[in-house]
Amino acid sequence: MARQEWEDEYRKILQAFLRGRGEDQLYLGQQLSKWLRAHHVAPEEIVDFHVRALAETVELPELVKDSFQLLTEVMIEYGIAFREYRSLRSRQQQLESEIEVAATMQQTLLPRTSPQFDQVEIGLISVPAKQMSGDYYNFAKHDDQVFSVALADIIGKGIPAALCMSMIKYAMDSFLDQRITPAAMLGRLNGVVERNIEPGMFITMFYGMYDTCLHRFRYAVAGHEPGFWYRASKGRLYDLESRGLVLGVTPDVDYQEYEIDIEPGDLLILMTDGVTERKVGGRFLQRENIADLIQAEIGSPAQQIAENLYRKLLLLSNLELPDDHTMIVIRRVV
Amino acid sequence: MNITMQTIAIQNGTKLLVAGEVDAHTAPQLSDQLVPLVQRPANQSVVVDLAEVSYLDSTGLGVFVGALKLSQQTGCRLSIQNVTPRIERLFRITGLIDIIPVTPRAESVAGQQDQASLQKRFDVVSADPKEEP
16 A cells, blocks of 8 residues: 555545544554554654645644644654664564574584484483573484483573584584593583683583493583482482583583493483472472482383473473473483 | 672671572672672682572572682682572582582571471482482
8 A cells, every 4th residue: 555545545534434433434443553553654644644634624723733733743752762663673573583593503403313222212302491492412323332422501591502502512523533431521521611601601511421232321520410310120219420510610620430330221311400490389399309200200211201201390380491401311121 | 580789898808798589680780799899909808698599590600600710810719608508509519619619508497397398298209319229
């Protein structure tokens, strides 16, 4: 609709309304208003045309006609605010579009599949609290026998965390070929992160290597939320022993390495703090509560355990996801 | 969520008293207060008292990491005191407790009641990390 057309339409509606003062004309006026707003017609333009259309329709006293000059002046400020809103809206849409592209790109940093073995199952769930996640995970198959698993949580959420994720991913990729121990991997990553990260940022990380023939799991931890180990023969859960400074705080850190033998039916449950930092009825869940929920899932396939725990925790926290939630479940089947 | 802060002079430095919740929204306010304190040449020691802080997340820890790095440049000694068991756990898990002196506060009666109520609600089966499997 060109300017002439909306003016004709406005005049027609106004004249019909003044003749009969019907609801239909008011409805048509609302519809025209939506169109005018969508096509960025400023409020002062509408007032200006209103007075012209009115003068064409009825004998308008000079006093009334002049009063519209004041109204037009007042509307000019609204017009400026309207144009500012349009500009902000346009920038917001552009940012949203860029974030959407970045979120899609971020997904390419994460593996789409996990390594497959006859005797070991791997379950995974990773849900971002916002569009972009601060949780990073990776699996790598070193040969037919050994695979590695990494789980990291970058401080904060959103775009800054996502940018750090790419640094971790590419640094880790460069070290994976060298098949270094978990402690050495964290030591080297710490060096990269410390040199490249903002002073107030850090990354927590768990890195482990599973030998599927020996069923031996070696791991090291950089300030990451401790995982759980379910020992099937005892029928109970234990904390995965861990100690180590977060990545990025000091340049040289020696990480301690731990080793456990995994028996048939045993589970390793690794997670980020988004899993544990949940409020239920105004109070934070305790680690023991998470252990209790895990106990109820023992016996299920690894993927099902990860998905069921996510659902249960989401229900307990009134469907709120305050932080990125990532859980990896490794289960020795036989 | 909001925080309030107050500084008091102590021997050779400053104590920063913080009250409220430290999260992604309030952490910049804490940083704005803490960073100038560790950079002030007259401060040989900066003590952050978290007695009235009920919640602190990883972005709050990030403020202390940033302040620690600056304090190492200026020679100022940064320490944290009166943290709740939950906040102390955060410092312990992240390993920061090994590089920033952190003093816990005595657990309050109210805190013990909260824990008892939660355990009852969830019928907790506690995993004892001390016992060897």
